[in-house]
Amino acid sequence: TVSERGRRHVDALAAARREGLRAVITFISAHPRCSFFRPCCEVDPLLCEKLRKARDAGVEIRGVKMHLEKGKVLLDSPDLPISLE
Numbered sequence: 001t002v003s004e005r006g007r008r009h010v011d012a013l014a015a016a017r018r019e020g021l022r023a024v025i026t027f028i029s030a031h032p033r034c035s036f037f038r039p040c041c042e043v044d045p046l047l048c049e050k051l052r053k054a055r056d057a058g059v060e061i062r063g064v065k066m067h068l069e070k071g072k073v074l075l076d077s078p079d080l081p082i083s084l085e
Helices: 004-018 045-056
Strands: 024-029 060-069 072-077
Touching (some): 045 060
């Protein structure tokens, strides 16, 4: 689905970065076979464009992979690759 709220958050973080603040977007995956994160640019191309511009402006875009096991959250990867292309 199109994420108006997500777009606003990306814009706000890009503005914070332009003001000299550190800005980080973290995407979390809980799928056991996930090897990278990619937003669905076919559904929301504007969000992807904003993410690319934010990245180019210095906003850190990170991915984290985790899963639930016996009521605990376990970290599988603190550096899940991100694809914005």
